[in-house]
Amino acid sequence: MNVLDFARDHLAITGCGSVVGNGCDPAPFLKIRKMRKFMGPHDDLAVIAASRPVQAAALPASLGERAGLYLAVGFIPFERADLDVLVDASVAGGAFSMDRFSTTAFSTLNPLLTFRCLPNMPAFHVSFNLDLQGPYWVGYPGIGQFYVALEEASAALADGAIDVALVGGVADQENFLVRHHFSRLDPPVDPAKLQSAAGFIVLERRTDAGRRGATLRGRLRCCRISYEPADPFERSDAYEEKIETVAFNGLAHDPGELGPASLAVALATAAPGTLSHQARSRDRFSADSEWELT
């Protein structure tokens, strides 16, 4: 087991933002309203949750070339309604018919389906609306990859590749296909517990943030990630996720069911104090971090 420790005491959180639950309206954050038609629920979540901390950090509306995006996205949320139309139009004699699929079903295929579910689309919409032209890292599908994104952001800030890191997690989990996935695991996850969520934090070098007069909202005290490879077809009942707070308890959501967004949502919703997060994920990550929020 390889334990990585990348605590970066010189980094500061200057903004946090989150959203939990589908049905939120990203319109106030869109640069061009007509882009809305290309957006699925995870895109909506990401744009809202990413825009809030950028505003909170008092960063310019155009982040430009010196800002990077580090994002972990959840499982792919194809929409049931879109797929049902395709499936219904593809059946002949009770079985899938390629001939029907290529004629009847294909003519019903909404081209927007291609855009709304792809895992790199939340990154596109965030970059587009915030005019973020810097480097990126986009991973999948759980909290372990959020920690890897955090490591990447931390390294990019440390070596001066960027000045601002937008680090987030997003998952549309109120979705039939995502729930199908979690329900077949061993042990299964109660689909009713899965919530859609997105959370982002803005990280900057402490000195730079102070120089531009940004309000420091917290810092990462320590962080460790480890990984233990295992056959994915074996039972995994080791999953657990804990978020503990000291001196306050401001968490509004069960932290264990927000996928890659859980830690960022916790940071965005917590009151000042110390927040510690521990995760042992189904994909065999172990990670923990401690944050001081002001």
Place this chain on the structure above:
Amino acid sequence: MRHRVVVTGMGVVAPTGQSVDEFLDSLLSGRSGARRISLFDPASLPTRVAAEVTWTRSDFRDRKIAFAMHAAEQAVEEAAACGSAPGGEGGLSLGIGLELFSMEDAVAAKHGDPVPSARRDRLTFLQTPSDLCVSMLAARFGLTAPPATHVSACAAGTDAVGNAFHLIAQGRRRWMLAGGADSMINPLGVAGFCSIGAMSTSNDDPPRASRPFDRRRNGFVLGEGAGMLVLERLADAVERGAPIHAEIVGYGTSFDAHGISEPHPEGRGAFQAMKRAIDDARVEPGAIDSINAHGTSTPKNDLVETLAIKRLLGPRAYQVPVSSTKSMIGHLISAAGAVETVAAIACMKADWVHPTINLDEPDEACDLDYVANVARRHPQQYVLSSSFAFGGQNASILLRHWPPC
């Protein structure tokens, strides 16, 4: 302290070769892997051609997992051929394609068929999560460092290799298995690309359907496969006597922040990614000896990529060979960057640049030296390889000949 990073193992599963030697031969002979789709009956879909891998094994339902495992076996075996394996704890950086969605299963589920009870079948019924591939590779090769799973679409393969390079160079990992795997040649994958008009509809002549930079190009040809590389510190490789294929010296990424399905009209993001890779290596653009282009054969990409290269290299752009691997193997989506990195390294080692085939009537606006149709002997010190994703994520990686001249 920045470590120098070298490639000590490579593996590939491509439409035109399932070993690096076979793949290189096919590239230099300009052979196309495109043909009529055989994996399913494309029936009346607008596009009925693809570059398929001829694959007789049936170990995994999701072909990209099988491709990844086979390419990784080649790479790891080669890296250890000197008698010792890379030292220290290894990690995985993988660019991986979309979860496989089965229309057949969807119909069965709709008609009330039960979800299979066997664990393996249950986990691949209806939708196969792509992180299975990561877990299987990590378990198979004992990769205990936290893995990185890249889902930046067409840029994912280059991102996986580039990220692995940075992880080692910055001292955060000791060695990495890095690459990409994808297969979207299935009904929903092909139909999805058809619905947005991204693919070539030249169904009557499949080997000539992918024609990057040609005036008659009309979209990309979908391919499938995997490319995997073993990356490690130069000092470690030298110490254990490992074969060194190339050095990786730079990696850069950018967002277009422009359009959801079209690149920035001036190639701003493509330029930024290439420039960042070169800056990362601390070399000047004038050092670039050849470019392995993204070169998709779509009207917009090829034009914009040409503009970006001109901006990067200035007047010298006309003297630098630019070739498109996709002219022969199609677009491998999340595997593209990794397989094209393998192609670029193999060609660089051999002192050749492979051709861009089917370039018979160059587009007036695409006026660089694309190595039309015939491979060319061309020693190279630095090769730039780029991938530009649908959604405006751009990645470039800079490779250096080994040994340096």
